Amino acid sequence: MQKVISINLNGNAYQLDESGYDTLREYLAGAETALGANPDRAEIMNDLEQAIAEKCQRFLGPHKSVVSANEVDQIVKEMGPIETAEGDKTTDAGEKGAGGDEGPHAGPRPKRLYRNPDGAMIAGVCNGLASYFGIDVTFVRIGFVLVAILSRGAGIIIYVAMMFIVPEARTGEERAAAGGAPFNAKEVIERAKKQYADGQRHWRRQWRQQQRQWRRYSWTSGTTPPPWTTGIAPLFALVHLALFVTMASMMISLVNTGGIFSWRLPEDVPVWAGALILFVGYQIVVSPIRAAQHWSWNLPGPGQPGLYAFWNAAIWLTGMAIVVWIAFHHIPEIQEFIQRLPGLAREFAEAMRDLFAKQR
Amino acid sequence: MGLADKFAAIRKGLLEFLILKIIAADKVYAADILKRLSDTEFATQEGTLYPLLSKMRRDGLLDYEWQESEAGPPRKYYELTTKGKSQLADLNNYWQQLNTTITQLGS
Numbered sequence: 001m002q003k004v005i006s007i008n009l010n011g012n013a014y015q016l017d018e019s020g021y022d023t024l025r026e027y028l029a030g031a032e033t034a035l036g037a038n039p040d041r042a043e044i045m046n047d048l049e050q051a052i053a054e055k056c057q058r059f060l061g062p063h064k065s066v067v068s069a070n071e072v073d074q075i076v077k078e079m080g081p082i083e084t085a086e087g088d089k090t091t092d093a094g095e096k097g098a099g100g101d102e103g104p105h106a107g108p109r110p111k112r113l114y115r116n117p118d119g120a121m122i123a124g125v126c127n128g129l130a131s132y133f134g135i136d137v138t139f140v141r142i143g144f145v146l147v148a149i150l151s152r153g154a155g156i157i158i159y160v161a162m163m164f165i166v167p168e169a170r171t172g173e174e175r176a177a178a179g180g181a182p183f184n185a186k187e188v189i190e191r192a193k194k195q196y197a198d199g200q201r202h203w204r205r206q207w208r209q210q211q212r213q214w215r216r217y218s219w220t221s222g223t224t225p226p227p228w229t230t231g232i233a234p235l236f237a238l239v240h241l242a243l244f245v246t247m248a249s250m251m252i253s254l255v256n257t258g259g260i261f262s263w264r265l266p267e268d269v270p271v272w273a274g275a276l277i278l279f280v281g282y283q284i285v286v287s288p289i290r291a292a293q294h295w296s297w298n299l300p301g302p303g304q305p306g307l308y309a310f311w312n313a314a315i316w317l318t319g320m321a322i323v324v325w326i327a328f329h330h331i332p333e334i335q336e337f338i339q340r341l342p343g344l345a346r347e348f349a350e351a352m353r354d355l356f357a358k359q360r
Numbered sequence: 361m362g363l364a365d366k367f368a369a370i371r372k373g374l375l376e377f378l379i380l381k382i383i384a385a386d387k388v389y390a391a392d393i394l395k396r397l398s399d400t401e402f403a404t405q406e407g408t409l410y411p412l413l414s415k416m417r418r419d420g421l422l423d424y425e426w427q428e429s430e431a432g433p434p435r436k437y438y439e440l441t442t443k444g445k446s447q448l449a450d451l452n453n454y455w456q457q458l459n460t461t462i463t464q465l466g467s
Binding site: 010011012031035038039040043044047048050051053054057078079080081082083084 | 390391404405406407408410411412413414415417418432433436
């Protein structure tokens with residue numbers, strides 16, 4: 001009996017025997033090393049993955065969903081070793097550093113802004129901006145949160161707007177272009193106008209696509225789970241719960257007193273903005289834990305994946321039940337919190353209305 | 361050492377020329393190129409072809425565009441640039457020249 005491992009080849013999922021997976025991973029790692037400083041390395045890797053995917057397809061049918069180790073061996077043999085074309089070395093030397101991805105004679109490849117779904121937290125906006133400006137994505141994320149705070153929440157609207165306006169990098173070509181030449185603001189505005197003209201149907205379609213993306217990325221991560229996640233899903237659930245309780249108590253304190261415990265919000269930041277920021281911050285902190293939880297559920301191995309999901313849900317439900325029970329009987333703040341929520345929502349709605357009125 | 365081995369370096373050197381010829385005849389995607397070559401002395405594998413295609417594109421000899429396929433993700437279809445076409449003509453001439461030289465030397 002062999003373990004089966006799901007892999008993601010250029011956006012499509014395939015299932016391989018464990019030893020087949022090792023063979024393929026070795027081949028791809030070898031290819032990446034062989035390509036070394038080749039300026040088109042990422043693109044060639046995409047092409048290779050695509051070719052492997054097409055070969056896998058050949059072995060699959062309605063009654064066969066797993067590519068066996070022998071078949072992977074055959075595929076790898078057909079692909080052959082990576083031979084970097086001669087003369088590449090000399091052209092490489094003539095090219096400018098890591099940023100220069102165009103050969104001396106190639107037509108200029110325009111750098112464009114894309115959303116990059118690989119390793120995205122929400123929709124890949126920050127990720128895309130990071131590769132566009134060539135900076136670390138963490139800085140972009142921190143920047144976005146700061147902007148969201150300073151602009152009293154308008155940063156979040158900017159994010160949502162970019163989610164719809166900026167196209168997602170789907171093909172290798174687009175991903176390459178996501179890191180490529182000067183940013184053309186006019187183009188972005190044109191695109192926004194055009195999409196607006198295309199009407200609501202387009203937006204709804206985008207939204208559905210986005211939801212599908214989220215589901216896909218959170219449930220079938222293309223990588224294998226790290227071995228240390230085996231069996232410790234309940235631990236993740238506990239950490240997750242602890243973080244949630246912390247967030248919830250901060251939220252209650254914020255809504256009821258206009259500050260988090262003894263720290264007070266600055267005068268000019270409304271409570272609803274504080275609540276939004278707190279929520280977004282919580283999502284960012286908790287997302288790696290959530291990812292780890294998904295990993296440990298997906299892990300093929302001893303015990304059914306469903307068992308992890310069960311434990312996770314059980315701990316969550318028990319914890320929540322206890323918290324809510326205690327809250328109801330001992331904490332008057334909870335009641336106050338719930339009473340204050342409608343008012344908060346009204347303030348938020350008014351602020352949004354003002355914001356749009358001002359822009360007009 | 362077989363005959364094929366003696367000419368291994370030459371075959372490798374000619375590959376670029378042949379790819380130009382194939383692409384000049386028809387708009388093709390990578391698997392088509394491999395198929396055209398598979399039954400010849402120039403049978404090639406993906407591991408060799410992809411880096412070569414990307415190098416030729418960087419040299420400005422060819423370009424590609426994405427086209428949807430009925431099954432699976434879009435494919436890259438290659439075509440020659442003007443530079444690629446003139447390169448192909450030059451290579452053709454040179455090849456004729458080599459042929460003439462080789463035939464004449466023995467006689």
